[in-house]
Amino acid sequence: MAEGDLAAPDLGAIAADSHGERAVGRPTVYVYEAPVRICHWVNALAIIVLMITGYLIGSPLPSVAGEASEHFGMGYIRFAHFAAGQVLAVFFLARILWAFVGNHHSRQIFYIPVHRKQFWSEVLHEIRWYAFLEREPKMYVGHNPLAQTAMFTGFTLFVTFMICTGFALYSEGEGIDSWQHALFGWVFSIWPNSQDVHTWHHVGMWALVTFVTVHVYAAIREDIMSRQSIISSMISGERQFRDEV
Amino acid sequence: MGAGTETFYDVIRRQGITRRSFHKFCSLTATSLGLGPLAATRIANALETKPRVPVIWMHGLECTCCSESFIRSAHPLAKDAILSMISLDYDDTIMAAAGHQAEAILEETRAKYKGQYILAVEGNPPLNEDGMFCIDGGRPFVEKLKLMAEDAQAIIAWGACASWGCVQAAKPNPTQATPIDKVITNKPIIKVPGCPPIAEVMTGVVTFITTFGRLPELDRQGRPKMFYSQRIHDKCYRRPHFDAGQFVEEWDDEAARKGFCLYKMGCKGPTTYNACSTVRWNGGVSFPIQSGHGCIGCSEEGFWDKGGFYDRLTNIKQFGIEKNADQVGMAAAGVVGAAVVAHAAVTAAKRLATKRDDADHTK
Numbered sequence A: 001m002a003e004g005d006l007a008a009p010d011l012g013a014i015a016a017d018s019h020g021e022r023a024v025g026r027p028t029v030y031v032y033e034a035p036v037r038i039c040h041w042v043n044a045l046a047i048i049v050l051m052i053t054g055y056l057i058g059s060p061l062p063s064v065a066g067e068a069s070e071h072f073g074m075g076y077i078r079f080a081h082f083a084a085g086q087v088l089a090v091f092f093l094a095r096i097l098w099a100f101v102g103n104h105h106s107r108q109i110f111y112i113p114v115h116r117k118q119f120w121s122e123v124l125h126e127i128r129w130y131a132f133l134e135r136e137p138k139m140y141v142g143h144n145p146l147a148q149t150a151m152f153t154g155f156t157l158f159v160t161f162m163i164c165t166g167f168a169l170y171s172e173g174e175g176i177d178s179w180q181h182a183l184f185g186w187v188f189s190i191w192p193n194s195q196d197v198h199t200w201h202h203v204g205m206w207a208l209v210t211f212v213t214v215h216v217y218a219a220i221r222e223d224i225m226s227r228q229s230i231i232s233s234m235i236s237g238e239r240q241f242r243d244e245v
Numbered sequence B: 001m002g003a004g005t006e007t008f009y010d011v012i013r014r015q016g017i018t019r020r021s022f023h024k025f026c027s028l029t030a031t032s033l034g035l036g037p038l039a040a041t042r043i044a045n046a047l048e049t050k051p052r053v054p055v056i057w058m059h060g061l062e063c064t065c066c067s068e069s070f071i072r073s074a075h076p077l078a079k080d081a082i083l084s085m086i087s088l089d090y091d092d093t094i095m096a097a098a099g100h101q102a103e104a105i106l107e108e109t110r111a112k113y114k115g116q117y118i119l120a121v122e123g124n125p126p127l128n129e130d131g132m133f134c135i136d137g138g139r140p141f142v143e144k145l146k147l148m149a150e151d152a153q154a155i156i157a158w159g160a161c162a163s164w165g166c167v168q169a170a171k172p173n174p175t176q177a178t179p180i181d182k183v184i185t186n187k188p189i190i191k192v193p194g195c196p197p198i199a200e201v202m203t204g205v206v207t208f209i210t211t212f213g214r215l216p217e218l219d220r221q222g223r224p225k226m227f228y229s230q231r232i233h234d235k236c237y238r239r240p241h242f243d244a245g246q247f248v249e250e251w252d253d254e255a256a257r258k259g260f261c262l263y264k265m266g267c268k269g270p271t272t273y274n275a276c277s278t279v280r281w282n283g284g285v286s287f288p289i290q291s292g293h294g295c296i297g298c299s300e301e302g303f304w305d306k307g308g309f310y311d312r313l314t315n316i317k318q319f320g321i322e323k324n325a326d327q328v329g330m331a332a333a334g335v336v337g338a339a340v341v342a343h344a345a346v347t348a349a350k351r352l353a354t355k356r357d358d359a360d361h362t363k
C-alpha cells in the first residue's frame, strides 16, 4: 500500500481489493475532509483572481482619459489583488493547521517521503503510466506518489513563495514599520532591489499557471482513466473506485 | 588644523559665517532630518559645545558626482559650513594640500583621532589584480580604505558606487568593483545611495552624525530611515494618475503632455527608495519625474543590470537569455499547455485502441 505505515488498514484492504479480485459494488472512501475541500476551492478562486489582477499590475490596461479623480481602475485592480492575497494567505495557513488535526491525506501535500525507496519506485511507475508505458495505473486512496511530489513542489512551495514575496511587496506600501515588513522584510535581504522581487513574484505566477494547467488536466484525465473519482472527490470528499465490470 | 577642543561653531565663525546664518542652518537641518522644533536648539548647542568630529573623505572608483552634488547643497551654508569643516581634514579632490603633505594628514588623523573620526567614502575599491585598477597615492585604493577604516568610528558610503557598486560593478564587472560593506565588515556603515545622492540628504546625514556623534536610525539595507524609508512612488505627485489607470503610453502622446503616470514607460519609482519626490533636486526646483522622465532607480542595488530603463518588466538573466518574466513565463506555460494537449490526444487515441482491443477479445 502506497500510504505506508500511516495508512488506515481498512483503506489498504479496499485498495488492494480493487487490484486483485474485482471489488464488489463500488467501495467509497472518505479522503478529503470538508476543511480540505473548502480551503481548496477558496484558494483556487483566490489564485485565479491573483493571476488575472497580478498580470494586470505588471501590464496595466490601456490608459483612460479624463480627470484622475474620476477613475480608480488601477486602484481597484490592486485592491482585488491584495484582498485575494490576504484570503489566500489565511486559507493556506488554515490548510496547514488542518494538516495537524486532519486525516492522513490532509498531510500528503506538505512533504515528500524522500527517504523511502518504495516511494521513488512508485513515482517511476507513475511516470511510466503517464508516458503510456504502463497499461494499468496503481490505485491510491490519496495522491499517487508522483502527484504528491508535484503537489508539494507545484503548490505548497510555490504558493509559500508567492505569499512571502507578495507580502514583502505589500509591506513596501504599508511602510517599514508595518508588521508585514517585520515578518516578510527578510525577502529584501535576498533581493535588495525590490524590482527583482517584483520579477520573481511575476515568474512565480507563470510557474503556478503551468502547474494549474497540469493539475486540472491530470485531475480530469485521472478521473476518466484510472477508474477512481477525482473531481467529485474534491467536491464531496469521497473517493469511489469504479472497478466493477 | 585646530586642537582637539575646537568646536564646529569655532570653525564656522572662522569661516566668516554669522551667528544668525548659523541658527538658520540649524533649524533648516532639523527640518530636513524630520526632527521636532526643539532639535534646532539641540543641534546649535551641540555644534557650539561638542568637539568637532573629523571627517576624512576618500575617493575610489567613482565619477565624483557625489561631490558635485554635495557642493550644490541648496542651503548655501550647508556647503560652506560642512564642506569647510570636512576639507579641513582630508578630501583629495577639493583640499588645498597635495602630494605627501596631503597623505600625511591621513596618518595624523588616524593617530590623533583613533576611533573618533568619520570615514566618508565616495566610490568603491576594485579587487581584481590585487586592486591595481584604482591606484591612489601610489598604492591600491583598497589598501588605503582598509587602513583608514581600521580606526574610524563609522563609515559613510556615499552614492550608489560605495553602497551597491554602481556602473563600474555592472556586469561583467571586469575590475571586480566591490561595494564598501563587502570589503569592510567590522565597522558601522551607513549607505547613502543615489547617483548621486541628493545634496540635502548628504549634508543632512553628515550633520546628524557629527552633531549627535552616532549614526541615524538605519533600515534593513543600512540606509538612513529619515531619507530612504519611502519609495519615489509613495510620494510622487503623479500617483493619482497611477491609481486611476492613466498612463503615458508613448513619449509624444497626449498623456505625456498631460503629465500622466510614467509606469508603462518603465518608471522605477515603485521600487526605488529615495527622497527625490519629497526633497527634490537643485534646491527643490524639480526632479526627474516632474521633468517628464521616469525614475531609473539610481539609488537601488544593481540598477544598471535590470534591463532597459524604459521597460516596465525588467529582465531575468538566470536563464542565460535576457528575457522578461512574461516572455519566460508564457514560453513555459505555452510548452506545457501544448504538452498537455498532445498528452490528451495520445491518451484518447490509446483509449480508443484499447477499447477496440477489448471488443475484439470478447467477440
Ligand code: HEM
Pocket (backbone or CB within 6 Å): A036, A039, A040, A041, A043, A044, A045, A047, A048, A095, A105, A106, A108, A109, A143, A151, A155, A156, A159, A212, A215, A216, A219, A220, A230, A231, A232, A234
Ligand atoms: C477540475 C478542477 C480541480 C480538481 C478536481 C482539483 C483537485 C485537487 C485535489 C484532489 C487536490 C489535493 C488536495 C489535497 O491533497 O490536500 C488539489 C490541491 C490543490 N489544488 Fe486543485 N483541483 C482543481 C482545480 C484547481 C484550480 C483551478 C486551482 C487553482 C487555480 C487549484 C489549486 C489547488 C491547490 C493550490 C492545491 C493544493 C493546496 C490544497 O490542498 O488546497 N485546483 N486539487
Ligand code: HEM
Pocket (backbone or CB within 6 Å): A047, A050, A051, A053, A054, A055, A057, A058, A078, A081, A082, A084, A085, A086, A088, A089, A159, A162, A163, A165, A166, A167, A169, A170, A171, A198, A199, A201, A202, A204, A205, A208, B270, B313
Ligand atoms: C498565487 C498567488 C499570486 C500571484 C499569481 C500573484 C501575481 C502577481 C503579479 C503577476 C504581480 C505583478 C508583478 C510585477 O510585474 O510587478 C504581482 C504584484 C504584486 N502582488 Fe502578487 N501574486 C500572488 C500573491 C500575492 C500575495 C499573497 C500578495 C500579498 C498580499 C501579493 C501582493 C502583491 C503586491 C503588493 C504586488 C505589487 C503591486 C504593485 O506594485 O502595485 N501577491 N502579483
Ligand code: SF4
Pocket (backbone or CB within 6 Å): B232, B233, B234, B236, B237, B238, B239, B240, B242, B260, B261, B262, B263, B267, B268, B269, B270, B289, B294, B295
Ligand atoms: S510616475 Fe513613477 S513614481 Fe510617479 S506614480 Fe507613476 S510609477 Fe509611481
Ligand code: SF4
Pocket (backbone or CB within 6 Å): B194, B195, B232, B272, B273, B274, B276, B287, B288, B289, B294, B295, B296, B297, B298, B299
Ligand atoms: S528620481 Fe529615481 S533615478 Fe532620479 S535621482 Fe531620484 S532615485 Fe535617482
